[in-house]
Amino acid sequence: MVFPFESISYQAPSMTSYVPPLRDMWFVIDQVLHLPRAWARMPAFADIDADIARQVLEEAGRFTTDILAPTNSPGDLEGCHFTNGEVTTPQGYKEAYRAYVEGGWPALACDPEAGGQGLPNALNAVLLEMTAAANHAWSMYAGLLHGAYACLHAFASPELKERYLGKVVSGEWAGTMCLTEPQAGSDLGLLRSRAEPRGDGSYAISGNKIFISGGEHDLTDNIVHLVLARLPDAPAGTRGISLFLVPKLLPEELGGGRNAAYCDGIEKKMGIKGSATCAMRFEDAQGWLVGEANRGLQAMFVMMNAARIQVALQGLAHADAAHGRALRYALERQQSRAPVREQAERPADPLTAHPAMRRTLLDQRCVVEGGRVLAYWGAHLLDTAEGAPDAGDREQAENHLALLTPILKAYLTDAGFQVASQALQVFGGYGYVHEYEVEQTLRDSRIALIYEGTNEIQAIDLLVRKIVSDGGRRFGALLDVVAADAREAGASAHGPALAALVDTVRGVTGEICASAADDAEYPFRVADDFLRLAALTFMAHAWLRLDRAASGEAREAADFLAAKREAAGHFFRYNLPEAELHVARIRAGRENLPAVALIA
Numbered sequence: 294m295v296f297p298f299e300s301i302s303y304q305a306p307s308m309t310s311y312v313p314p315l316r317d318m319w320f321v322i323d324q325v326l327h328l329p330r331a332w333a334r335m336p337a338f339a340d341i342d343a344d345i346a347r348q349v350l351e352e353a354g355r356f357t358t359d360i361l362a363p364t365n366s367p368g369d370l371e372g373c374h375f376t377n378g379e380v381t382t383p384q385g386y387k388e389a390y391r392a393y394v395e396g397g398w399p400a401l402a403c404d405p406e407a408g409g410q411g412l413p414n415a416l417n418a419v420l421l422e423m424t425a426a427a428n429h430a431w432s433m434y435a436g437l438l439h440g441a442y443a444c445l446h447a448f449a450s451p452e453l454k455e456r457y458l459g460k461v462v463s464g465e466w467a468g469t470m471c472l473t474e475p476q477a478g479s480d481l482g483l484l485r486s487r488a489e490p491r492g493d494g495s496y497a498i499s500g501n502k503i504f505i506s507g508g509e510h511d512l513t514d515n516i517v518h519l520v521l522a523r524l525p526d527a528p529a530g531t532r533g534i535s536l537f538l539v540p541k542l543l544p545e546e547l548g549g550g551r552n553a554a555y556c557d558g559i560e561k562k563m564g565i566k567g568s569a570t571c572a573m574r575f576e577d578a579q580g581w582l583v584g585e586a587n588r589g590l591q592a593m594f595v596m597m598n599a600a601r602i603q604v605a606l607q608g609l610a611h612a613d614a615a616h617g618r619a620l621r622y623a624l625e626r627q628q629s630r631a632p633v634r635e636q637a638e639r640p641a642d643p644l645t646a647h648p649a650m651r652r653t654l655l656d657q658r659c660v661v662e663g664g665r666v667l668a669y670w671g672a673h674l675l676d677t678a679e680g681a682p683d684a685g686d687r688e689q690a691e692n693h694l695a696l697l698t699p700i701l702k703a704y705l706t707d708a709g710f711q712v713a714s715q716a717l718q719v720f721g722g723y724g725y726v727h728e729y730e731v732e733q734t735l736r737d738s739r740i741a742l743i744y745e746g747t748n749e750i751q752a753i754d755l756l757v758r759k760i761v762s763d764g765g766r767r768f769g770a771l772l773d774v775v776a777a778d779a780r781e782a783g784a785s786a787h788g789p790a791l792a793a794l795v796d797t798v799r800g801v802t803g804e805i806c807a808s809a810a811d812d813a814e815y816p817f818r819v820a821d822d823f824l825r826l827a828a829l830t831f832m833a834h835a836w837l838r839l840d841r842a843a844s845g846e847a848r849e850a851a852d853f854l855a856a857k858r859e860a861a862g863h864f865f866r867y868n869l870p871e872a873e874l875h876v877a878r879i880r881a882g883r884e885n886l887p888a889v890a891l892i893a
Contacts, residue, residue, distance in 0.1 A: 445457060471505055534589040559572075615709075696771050775830065
């Protein structure tokens, strides 16, 4: 077993620097998920071997550590500036973005025919985790590019692709998603923005959008806005929504100049202060239809689903960054005398010697490392759905990913916020001040539970729309994957515990599906607990796989592998029992929620 990143150190780790855990990342890619072998079976990735993948990780680590991470804390303090309709990003952001584009990072997982590098989405997921951990606010500008690319690549006309796709792939031009309106948050059926035909194949777009990440900034000359709006004869609700490409700057062949797309202000926010969250106004702005009329959500959901995976990776990134800082602090900080002491002559012991702190740090580690397996597995399912040579494998991957996406988004963003809060607790009073950055991570992480569909909406999407709707058939097929690995693991590697949990989840799923016919509100009442139960099941599967990968013989990595096995044991002993709580609450949810208690 080879661990190529043992000697890499971009800078000496401190409480405030970010150093990506390349060794852990590679272990998941190579030893847990065996991705290089899987890529070899896909024609699009047949030339992507382990050496190329390791090089991508190393260079991404160098960029995020040396160039991006130093902008994080200063950017949070400075924030964005809004003057006369223009937004200036914090110092260092433009230089970091230029380096990002020059390094070819926006094109990493894009189609070579569109100017991309054609690398797997799983490697792009590693990049997204690193950039979010190094500077979440900055990563908002860069992260939107891939979703915009995916949407235009799938639905734009040849003319629009010729004009815009290559610039988006390269990162020369930025992109946005313009969905939300003051009266229409998660309920897009209420949106009012209008699109009037101009008679030349384009449309005049008018309306107001809010909470638009990167709606205006100084990182790129042009910004490609993807705007949801209604045609004059559109039916009501979501069936009457179309998608339009509205550039900040009009094409040169149409005279160039500024389009009628304006930023009226930026939000003063709790976190990600270096990310410009804009109120946008379109006044007969010229735009072009993307995809079919009245089927805009079909096109936009390509971008939204990409964004949900990205937000899940943000949650993972927050958890990892916070845990890394807390662990380094706990190893150095001498505080009080531990119940069991290694050196009695010391006046105090490190925090890691205290059981309460050790338990907290182990809980954090279980979330981070198990969550990384889930996130990278989800990204690989996207690669499989797009590139597997067998149609049945592609369909199965699509079904699995549809179920995993809301779980990843909700569970990992919850985890990012919770781990950041726990990390602040490890620091004590020092964690509450800016210099140690963990309070910034706590603030930055909170938004991820809200945007791209709140976590409550993710839970409803999972249980009501994707499980109850087909009687649990597709979810049962995903559980079959977990059950098969549990059986293969046998009695010596947490297999029985996972197998028993899978049986419990199958039973609970059947109960919900059966009861929903008589009580339509029941699955809505228990959706949050069901998602958490499902997430714990897949986390247990992740730790089973980690434990199995760490059970090989490799004396040069004995401590590293032993730590993995110990963490697996901790997860199954201390963390997995939470599943029993959610089972009990799901069954308690058969009783209706009281209404009087809310108003009396």
